[in-house]
Amino acid sequence: MWLYTDTVTEHFQNPRNVGEVENADGVGDVGSLACGDALKLTLKIEDDRIVDAKFKTFGCASAIASSSALTEMIKGMEIAEAEKITNEDIADFLGGLPKEKMHCSVMGREALEAAIADYRGEKLPSAEGEVVCECFGVTDVEISRAIKESSLRSLEEITNFTKAGGGCGKCEDKLEALLRQTISEGLQMVEIDKKPTRMTTLQKIKKIEDVLEREVRPGLRLDGGDIELIDVDGDFVIVSMRGQCTSCAKSETTIKELVEKKLREQVLETLIVEEEK
Numbered sequence: 001m002w003l004y005t006d007t008v009t010e011h012f013q014n015p016r017n018v019g020e021v022e023n024a025d026g027v028g029d030v031g032s033l034a035c036g037d038a039l040k041l042t043l044k045i046e047d048d049r050i051v052d053a054k055f056k057t058f059g060c061a062s063a064i065a066s067s068s069a070l071t072e073m074i075k076g077m078e079i080a081e082a083e084k085i086t087n088e089d090i091a092d093f094l095g096g097l098p099k100e101k102m103h104c105s106v107m108g109r110e111a112l113e114a115a116i117a118d119y120r121g122e123k124l125p126s127a128e129g130e131v132v133c134e135c136f137g138v139t140d141v142e143i144s145r146a147i148k149e150s151s152l153r154s155l156e157e158i159t160n161f162t163k164a165g166g167g168c169g170k171c172e173d174k175l176e177a178l179l180r181q182t183i184s185e186g187l188q189m190v191e192i193d194k195k196p197t198r199m200t201t202l203q204k205i206k207k208i209e210d211v212l213e214r215e216v217r218p219g220l221r222l223d224g225g226d227i228e229l230i231d232v233d234g235d236f237v238i239v240s241m242r243g244q245c246t247s248c249a250k251s252e253t254t255i256k257e258l259v260e261k262k263l264r265e266q267v268l269e270t271l272i273v274e275e276e277k
């Protein structure tokens with residue numbers, strides 16, 4: 001579904017340094033199972049140098065690849081050098097990540113910072129922030145930092161990098177206020193891109209379900225077929241289909257093409273329909 005680089009695929013299929021370092025000197029535990037992504041990074045540190053690094057992660061292919069890449073990048077590094085690693089460095093190591101998956105590289109950087117802070121006996125600033133997005137437990141400090149570091153200019157980009165705003169959408173006003181505030185603090189006069197077509201995942205799923213129910217199922221059911229929405233992952237709409245509608249058979253259009261056309265017209269023009277394998 002996602003277009004991954006060969007390096008991402010390779011690290012996902014053969015992740016390096018999986019597990020936990022025994023008697024770790026620094027532990028970074030970020031994300032949560034409830035939010036869909038979690039990463040535990042453990043470090044063995046000698047004379048301020050990372051001599052071993054291992055990870056355990058719960059998440060998608062990008063989360064696994066980002067964690068694996070991170071451990072490869074930091075092994076042998078001095079702490080002073082490792083703490084300069086950014087999420088962009090992790091994504092670059094992998095030859096890039098789909099924009100919707102940049103939050104996986106951010107999770108890697110956050111785990112590294114947490115592990116170094118743990119080693120030093122310090123507290124992370126993000127732990128002191130106020131939670132802005134309840135769905136994903138993201139604080140204002142984390143969001144402002146992502147806006148500054150990655151030059152984010154839209155709510156969609158904030159969601160891609162932090163996950164904030166990707167659920168119920170209730171935090172959108174707060175995210176927009178943070179975006180304006182952070183940009184004005186940086187004294188940069190730029191246009192904020194609040195796309196009117198932006199939808200949260202839940203809104204997108206609801207619209208897709210409405211179109212399937214109204215425009216697709218009636219035709220399929222006439223011929224004993226049906227369609228089921230399996231998943232929506234960014235622009236990818238995964239469906240399970242049965243049967244063939246009469247109008248499709250006449251015009252030699254596949255059901256997939258018909259569904260994709262309807263969804264692009266009525267929900268979002270970038271949607272791609274794929275059949276469940």
Ligand code: FES
Pocket residue numbers: 132133134135136164165166167168169170171172
């Ligand atoms: S509170 Fe942010 S998406 Fe639900």
